[in-house]
Amino acid sequence: MARATTIPILGGLLCLLAAQAAHGQTAWKVTSPDGNVTMAVRLADPGRVADYPAGKVRLYYEVQCKGRTVLPLSPLGITRDDQGFVDGLRFVSAGRVRTIDETYTMLHGKRKVCRDHANEQTLTFENPNGARLELVLRAYDDGVAFRYRFPESSDRVCTVLSEASGFRLPAGGKVWAHPYDKAGQYTPAYETYWVDGVPVGTASSNEEGWAFPLLFCTPDGARWGLLTEAAVDGSYCGSHLSQPASDGVHRLLFPAEGEGNDTGSVEPSWTPPWTTPWRVVIVGDTLAPIVESDLVTHLNPPSMVEDTGWIEPGRASWSWLSDHDSPQDHDKLRTFIDLAAEMGWEYSLIDANWNIMKNGTIHDLIAHANDKGIGLMLWYNSGGPHNYVTEQPRGTMDLRQVRRHEFRRLRDWGIKGVKVDFFQSDKQNIIQLYHDILKDAAEFQIMVNFHGCTLPRGWSRTYPHLMTMEAVRGAECYSFDRSFTNYAPMHNTVIPFTRNVVGPMDYTPVMFDDNVYKHITTNAHELALSIVFESGWLHFADRVSAYRDLDKVPKQFLKTVPVTWDETKFVAGEPGQFVVLARRHGDRWYLGGINGEESERAVKVALPFLDDNARYVTLMIGDGKMPRRFNVVTPPAVSGDEAGPFSSVKGLTSQDFMELRFSPYGGFVAVLDPVR
Template identity: 40%
Template sequence: MMNKPSLLRLTHITIFIAMAALSLLANAKTLDERQWQVKSPNGKIEIRVRGNKALGLEYQIVHWHNEQEKVAVDWSKMGITSRYYDVNEQQLIPIDTDFSKDLTYFRGKRIRGKQTYSMVTGKRKENEVAYYQRSLNFKHDITNQILRVDFRALDTGAAFRYVLPNNGVLHHQLRAEITEFNIGTNAQHWGQPYDFITMYHPSYETEYVNVPAGTSTPEKLGTGWGFPSLFNTNGLWVLLHESGLGKQFHGSHLQPDAPNGVYKIAGPLAEEALGNGSIYPAGAGEWKMPWRSFAVSNDIGDIVESNLVYDLAEPSKIDDVKWIKPGAASWSWWSDHTSSTDIKSLKAFIVLADKMGWPYSLVDANWPDASETAMQDLVAYAKERKVGLLFWYNSGGPNNFIPEQPRNILHDRQSRRKEFKRISALGVKGIKVDFFQSDKQFVIEQYLSILEDAAEFKLLVVFHGCTIPRGWERTWPNLMTMEAVRGGEFYTFSEDIPYGLYAPKQNTILPFTRNVVGSMDYTPVAYTHRQSKRYTTFAHETALPIIFESGIQHLADTPDAFLKMPEVYKDYFWKLPTSWDETKFLAGAPGEEVIIARRKGKKWYVAGINGENEAKEWKVDFSKLINRGTEARLYTDSEEEKYFSLKLTIPKGKKMSITVQPFGGFVMVFKEPK
């Protein structure tokens, strides 16, 4: 028979439990009692956090320069509402936790971090990033649920993310995100309206507009503001975006209204993907949500050169990347939308790639209609010429209603892997996957599963009709590029879409916005006029493959356009690099002009484009180009010649005056130094 515990023993246990509880409570702090800060290693970026019992958590981002602080993002609300289910007599009872209020702080952690990583694609090959991080843990006073918020300050910007700690195998849902971005109204905004839902959208293909901060999305243009969004506020440049998006979350954007310049986070719309899939993401285990990121500087060049989206992304999941080769590609669809069903036309573009030293050619939609053995025949033909082929696939599945073929393969993992195994064995080098039309979680999971399976079978990947880049090129280096831009294909659509009118201005906004956050498949070089009239000059078009970064650069025009140009222009396009060891911003302003220098090996390429309808004289400073040569060839506009170029000698330390035509441009290729 068991002995009953003595009264003295019970008293000791009771006192011990009470003391432990008092100790925990003593360490817990109400939000009204605490503020936190974290500064970047160089001291330029500071994140401040404060709490209020009723109002919850708020953050502020400050930039320091010459011992003076400027507010980049003023005090802004933050928090999420999560849901889990309590099982009571086999009934699911939803338990919602509003982490925007009723919080108690109980533990924190400081981290000093440093990373080095290499990129296969992008603006800079070798990267080193240092940061300070502060993780704050909060308990909800009513539901006892735990929320961790990681705040990270880097030399080039700031970021934070929400984390639900490991709560077992059951999923939690995100019911709402309360994150705000208080830019204020004394600022300018360069933003891309989030697409309406149509047969082909949303796909981040609207034009960027410049409006005062706080302006609502124009009703005729979209249903919100997309990421990335650029702001000029208080003498600072701020680029809002997100990174580290995984399978357990959806893609986000900004709500259409921003009263008093306070922007709010938004998730995908319920009608996206034909209504399939939930708008409430769910995650299990330690649920890390995407980083809310802020590239911040008083110099717009730092924004253009920023790799913050990759600094925050998950490290590469591919150990051996030697098989991943960026490069230029010929592309038949731009000049003839039906060319992918004609073997003769496709072979002409394979020959073009061969003669121009480009490693790839793209076979676009409906290629199975060319013949039953189209893939095998084309791969064999291209192999003889040492040209690798990429083939187009429809992402649908249930997410779209677009009939282009092949479809109903890549949405299902079993059929997808079977197809990847088959085409890899044939010698196909990569795939272009199109028409995703949603940022819902199940579609994000499809993107990442495609990349994972393609990596196993050593296939390169291009996404079109897709979401915006969010750092995936670091995590999955076989991702060569993504569309998510109103690009060169719009020249081929109806004259009722006046793409040519606003393309010059757009081209000078994209290097400060869309192309900052990842490779951009704009499909440049449109010498030939199509349905929508082109207003850019030949030199402007010639400059675009340098201005725009894309791991695979699909060069749009025809074999005749490239093969009949003067030899000196062929020399420029011959084996044109598409991935870069270094990138330097030399001059420019969004919507007006931009001059960018990129280095491959020991060779520097400098390109500039004019987004305005007036001639300009630029004094270009090359002092940032370390170890450049002094001999160069200039490609620019001339009233007498369509293809104009000349050799130059530019001594070290000397600026050069370059005159460009309205909507014009130039390229300068420096000879490698001896």
């Protein structure tokens, strides 16, 4: 039986004012199925907490993992234009604890088969006007989530003015986060620079505060947490975190007025009954539960696509990063289609302004791609009045009838997917646009990639044809950001613990040549990004010659590297320093590791995830003697000086260790094949 009950909490940080609450009940908790994670809710006056003054009874919550506090006492509450649900709340009832235990399949992501296993309880409160608010709580083995529900039906459209919801980070802990964007021509787009382990309470460099997700640890490093949100649908806006108040509390904030070229409302509106998105805290006593978590997808509705046979994750060539004008040139694009065919990749992406192509037409390219067996994806501007970016095609995605006409045309052409760019807003009207695009694309069997976009909130479960999203400062920055050269190595080791935790990430990795600004990561580091980063579509961003001229073994690796995974395991690492991940495709394990620091690094990693009944022969590609060269160890592995940075790895078992040495800003990939 699931272990989750509603009981009074004794002790703790405050004296509960039982006499002020109906039925004498002022505290509740829901516990995860394994008993290790709890979310406790209290209706009390604990004194001053951040910007909550003393002398008022209000709702608070706290989160514990294995008996240790991860989030100390943090505020709850929500305010509508017609009703407030912050002060004067009275407890009405606590629903029975409901155990959720279901499995579902993902076509791409960290694992194929996901288990959504949690305990859920709904607490009902009443404000002084008699209006009711439900607080829905869930506890998973790797975290907690909560959301508000207005259960009473109404003909009146209501507006949420603000949420009092906050996250009180542990004093003395550290934070990995990036600032929420100021509204601008290309922002917000979740592409600001990450900070690397700054003290809790540090202010963002932007007055708008911090973006989701935010990673933090307790002062002793014994507990980790990641804050984000999930299941943001068209009835609400996307949110972010305020600058820290006293006691390290970050409040939930709505988008800025200027987002989306000043279109749309800041506050969300809907007709009750109405449910807000989930507020999510992923927790663990190591980083493994954070990196491996599927909690964000668990919290989203099941797939709305019944027949998914047309949805095919895969690899793609992409011309724009190495030559910005190439999408307007038939002859240049043709060479990238040829590259995809030579490498065995499934797709080629045709980027902005393909509708004003010279030296041929899009139909010429479609015919050539068909001859080569390559699927094409086409770029689109999402605007619309919500952006003033001029790249074409534009004006086809924001209006439903026009959008559906365009998708019908693409289906008839045989186009496999679209890349829709430049959304520049987290307001409700743009969140609704994302969902509208996805619903219509599904009807016409068009896969989708969002760029210049918001953060993934688990939508790939509901819309399995949502293959990837940008929302990251990716490799394209080598073409316009001089500082990215020195920033990228550290950045690459932070995002597996943060951005890529919450959904697929179109970083456009694996660049061996230099662009406008060079990369200081080694070629083995670049190769490893194909494993370390997860995306349903993996866009290879370099020049044609960069892949054609590769050494035989790295080239063969890129020909066969998968993008779908049956399982993902965190192996080793610290954000900002290094990371090693393992992903399984069928019986074969792929390991990828990168070093984010300027010094060499030696790492010894265990392999408990391997099949106990098998031995594994291993191909390893690591750093050569020069940063732009590889060292290859093929089965049977050699020992001694010839092994380079790797020890002999022939016949590895689940009881063995791998001893690795990274060059400065280096990396490696390994392919482990079972021999039973």
